Amino acid sequence: QKEVEQNSGPLSVPEGAIASLNCTYSDRGSQSFFWYRQYSGKSPELIMFIYSNGDKEDGRFTAQLNKASQYVSLLIRDSQPSDSATYLCAVKTWDNAGNMLTFGGGTRLMVKP
Amino acid sequence: KAGVTQTPRYLIKTRGQQVTLSCSPISGHRSVSWYQQTPGQGLQFLFEYFSETQRNKGNFPGRFSGRQFSNSRSEMNVSTLELGDSALYLCASSSQGEQYFGPGTRLTVT
Numbered sequence: 001q002k003e004v005e006q007n008s009g010p011l012s013v014p015e016g017a018i019a020s021l022n023c024t025y026s027d028r029g030s031q032s033f034f035w036y037r038q039y040s041g042k043s044p045e046l047i048m049f050i051y052s053n054g055d056k057e058d059g060r061f062t063a064q065l066n067k068a069s070q071y072v073s074l075l076i077r078d079s080q081p082s083d084s085a086t087y088l089c090a091v092k093t094w095d096n097a098g099n100m101l102t103f104g105g106g107t108r109l110m111v112k113p
Numbered sequence: 114k115a116g117v118t119q120t121p122r123y124l125i126k127t128r129g130q131q132v133t134l135s136c137s138p139i140s141g142h143r144s145v146s147w148y149q150q151t152p153g154q155g156l157q158f159l160f161e162y163f164s165e166t167q168r169n170k171g172n173f174p175g176r177f178s179g180r181q182f183s184n185s186r187s188e189m190n191v192s193t194l195e196l197g198d199s200a201l202y203l204c205a206s207s208s209q210g211e212q213y214f215g216p217g218t219r220l221t222v223t
Contacts, residue, residue: 032210034211034212036214042216043201043214043215043216043217044156044203044214045214046211046212046213049210088156090156092210098144098161098163098168098169099144099146099161099168099169099205099207099210099212100146100161100169100171101146101148101158101212102158103155103156103157104155105155106155
């Protein structure tokens with residue numbers, strides 16, 4: 001069974017700090033990795049995706065992928081109270097032709113002013 | 114471009130009834146996936162449709178079904194509703210691999 005694991009949190013960081021969110025996955029065939037942000041009562045919003053080992057930066061967000069360790073992380077620099085949300089890690093494998101994503105349980109992030 | 118739309122946004126049904134949910138993907142997207150989100154199980158994949166064909170199916174009973182039309186709009190149907198079917202049902206559309214979610218339909222079964 002393919003699994004994606006995240007610490008449920010809450011992860012509490014002060015405003016302006018770096019928030020580090022982590023995710024591990026069990027299927028070595030996984031090829032694509034996604035981070036979604038979900039505010040309470042809302043649907044998930046795609047914020048980052050990464051396909052290759054290394055870092056990918058987009059504004060205040062950096063996704064890091066280490067396939068050997070089966071580990072993907074999301075760093076949020078200069079955290080703001082508006083970043084307080086649940087962050088979902090999702091993984092897609094290529095053993096099927098389609099777009100099935102396996103999600104972790106999410107990490108709740110709280111940014112305190 | 115307009116985003117993914119889902120109707121209705123909220124629904125209350127009684128056990129044993131059936132329900133149909135609708136999803137219109139982002140213009141040009143041919144893949145539509147459906148997910149169920151509950152506090153206990155998180156986000157779980159139901160099925161995916163691409164060019165009117167079911168391409169993938171998750172581990173849900175046959176009471177859950179779907180279809181896709183030639184304009185890529187998709188519907189999912191749940192028959193013989195159970196209390197445990199109460200959830201947020203999310204539709205996601207995709208063209209290159211990244212999936213974008215709609216606002217969801219909140220289904221409550223009483």
